[in-house]
Amino acid sequence: MESKDLQEELTCPICLEYFEDPVSMECGHNFCRSCLRRSWAPDGGAFPCPECRQPSSPASLRPNRALARLTERTRRRPSGLCGRHWEPLRLFCEDDQLPVCLVCRESQEHQDHSMAPVDEAFESYLDKLLETQCSLTEKLKTAMCLQDTERKNATEWKDKMKNQKLRFRAEFTKLHNFLDEEEQLFLQRLSKEEEETKKKRTENTLRLHQIITSLKTLILEVKEKSQGSTLELLQNPKDLLTRSKNQDVNYSLEVLEVKTLCRIPMLKEMLKRFQVAISVAEDTAHSQLVFSQEGRYMKNGVPASSRPLLSTAWSYFTGWRPPQQTTDSVKRFQHLPCVLGKNVFTSGKHYWEVENRDSLEIAVGVCQEDIMGIDDNSEMSPRVGIWAICWSPTSYCPLTDSPISPTKPEPALHRVGVFLDYGAGDISFYNAVDGVHLHTFSCSFVSRLRPFFWLSSLASLVIPPVTGGK
Known part of the structure; x- marks a missing residue:
C-alpha cells in the first residue's frame, strides 16, 4: 500500500489525525474514542454513525487493537523510507513526480520511467523552485503596482466623475x-x-x-x-x-x-434630437403628383391622363417620375393631390422638416391611415383625422373646421418643422429656420399616424435629408 493511502486508512474521519484509542462501531467504521464521545446522546442511548448514519449504542463499541498497533508503527516509522518496501528513497521518478526506492525502480510500474538520484533531483528542482519563486515575486510586485495604479485611477476617476456631475449641474443651472x-x-x-x-x-x-x-x-x-x-x-x-x-x-x-413671437433659444437643437428620416409612400399618391430623388422631391405636375407625350418627355428631361403603379388592393388618393409617408407612428416623439420650393401653397402634418376618400380641400381638418397647416412663404394657417385668417410670417416661411409628441397628444409646427412656434394641435391620438402632404397646382416641396437625431 502506498504511504499516502496508508496514511488515509490510519486517519480518523472526524479529527483527521492519526487514530488515538481507535474503536469500531457496529457498522464497521472506526473512530477515535474521544471523537465519538462528542456524538453520544446525553442519556447514553443510541447515536448515528458519523459516516453512514447507522445507529449504535456506546456499549457496542469495541477497541480495534490491530488498527492501534498499525497506527503506532506507522507513526514511529523513520522518514525517508518507501511506504511499500521500507527501503530508503534514493531515486526520483520524473514521470510520477515521486521519490521511490531501488526496488520500486525495478517494478513493472516504474520500469519505463525516467529516474534521477534524489540529491540531483533535489538540487535541480530547488533551483527551479527558487527561480520560480523569484519570478512569482516579481510578478507579484508588478501586480501590486498595477493594483495601486488601478486604485489611484479609480480614485481619480471618482474625482473626475464627481467634478463632471458638479460641472453638469452648474452649466445646466446657468x-x-x-x-x-x-x-x-x-x-x-x-x-x-x-x-x-x-x-x-x-x-x-x-x-x-x-x-x-x-x-x-x-x-x-x-x-x-x-x-x-x-x-x-x-x-x-x-x-x-x-x-x-x-x-x-x-x-x-x-x-x-x-x-x-414665441422664439425659444436652442429649440432647433432640441428638436433635432428627435429628427427622423421621412420617406414617401408613392403607392398612396394622387396621379397628378410626380417624384424624384428617391421620393424626397415631389411636385403637383401635369396630370398623367392628359397630354401623355408631353408629360413623358417633361419627366424624362427633368428627372421627375409619376407615382408608382399599384394593385387595386392598395388605397391611393383619388380626388386630392395628396400622398402619405411610409413612416408609421404609434408612440414616441418625432421631428422632420419640409421645404417649400416656390411661392405656392402646400400642406404638411400627420394623419390617420384611412383618409384617402376625402374629395374636398375643406374636409382636411382634425375632424377627419388630419392635423396639418397650409402654408406658403407669405402666409400660413392651420387646417381646421372653422375658417381662420392666414398669418403673415416675418421673415418669409420657406421651411417648416413638424414635431409629433404622440404620448402628449400634440402635433406642433415651427419655422425650421429660426425656431418660431407657428401652431399646435392637441388631442388624444388613438390610431396609427403617418406623415401627410398636400400640394396645390404646380406646387413642389422637398424633404431635406436628416442631419442629426435618430
Whole structure:
C-alpha cells in the first residue's frame, strides 16, 4: 500500500489525525474514542454513525487493537523510507513526480520511467523552485503596482466623475437661469405689447364712441327739424345739412395681431434630437403628383391622363417620375393631390422638416391611415383625422373646421418643422429656420399616424435629408 493511502486508512474521519484509542462501531467504521464521545446522546442511548448514519449504542463499541498497533508503527516509522518496501528513497521518478526506492525502480510500474538520484533531483528542482519563486515575486510586485495604479485611477476617476456631475449641474443651472431670464424677457415684451394694444383699443373705442354720439345727436336734430313747423324748419336748415354732410365715419378698422413671437433659444437643437428620416409612400399618391430623388422631391405636375407625350418627355428631361403603379388592393388618393409617408407612428416623439420650393401653397402634418376618400380641400381638418397647416412663404394657417385668417410670417416661411409628441397628444409646427412656434394641435391620438402632404397646382416641396437625431 502506498504511504499516502496508508496514511488515509490510519486517519480518523472526524479529527483527521492519526487514530488515538481507535474503536469500531457496529457498522464497521472506526473512530477515535474521544471523537465519538462528542456524538453520544446525553442519556447514553443510541447515536448515528458519523459516516453512514447507522445507529449504535456506546456499549457496542469495541477497541480495534490491530488498527492501534498499525497506527503506532506507522507513526514511529523513520522518514525517508518507501511506504511499500521500507527501503530508503534514493531515486526520483520524473514521470510520477515521486521519490521511490531501488526496488520500486525495478517494478513493472516504474520500469519505463525516467529516474534521477534524489540529491540531483533535489538540487535541480530547488533551483527551479527558487527561480520560480523569484519570478512569482516579481510578478507579484508588478501586480501590486498595477493594483495601486488601478486604485489611484479609480480614485481619480471618482474625482473626475464627481467634478463632471458638479460641472453638469452648474452649466445646466446657468442654462435654466438663462432660459428663465429669456422667458421673463419675452413675457415682459408680450406684456408691453399687450398694454400698448389695450391703450390703442381704448383710444379707438373712445373715438368710435364719440363718432356714434355725434351721429346720434345729428340724427336727433334732423328728426326734430323735419317734424317742426314751416317756420321752424326754415330757421337756418343749411347749417344742419352742412354739419350732417361733414360728419364722416373717419375710422379705419385694424386687425389686431400679436407681434411678439414665441422664439425659444436652442429649440432647433432640441428638436433635432428627435429628427427622423421621412420617406414617401408613392403607392398612396394622387396621379397628378410626380417624384424624384428617391421620393424626397415631389411636385403637383401635369396630370398623367392628359397630354401623355408631353408629360413623358417633361419627366424624362427633368428627372421627375409619376407615382408608382399599384394593385387595386392598395388605397391611393383619388380626388386630392395628396400622398402619405411610409413612416408609421404609434408612440414616441418625432421631428422632420419640409421645404417649400416656390411661392405656392402646400400642406404638411400627420394623419390617420384611412383618409384617402376625402374629395374636398375643406374636409382636411382634425375632424377627419388630419392635423396639418397650409402654408406658403407669405402666409400660413392651420387646417381646421372653422375658417381662420392666414398669418403673415416675418421673415418669409420657406421651411417648416413638424414635431409629433404622440404620448402628449400634440402635433406642433415651427419655422425650421429660426425656431418660431407657428401652431399646435392637441388631442388624444388613438390610431396609427403617418406623415401627410398636400400640394396645390404646380406646387413642389422637398424633404431635406436628416442631419442629426435618430
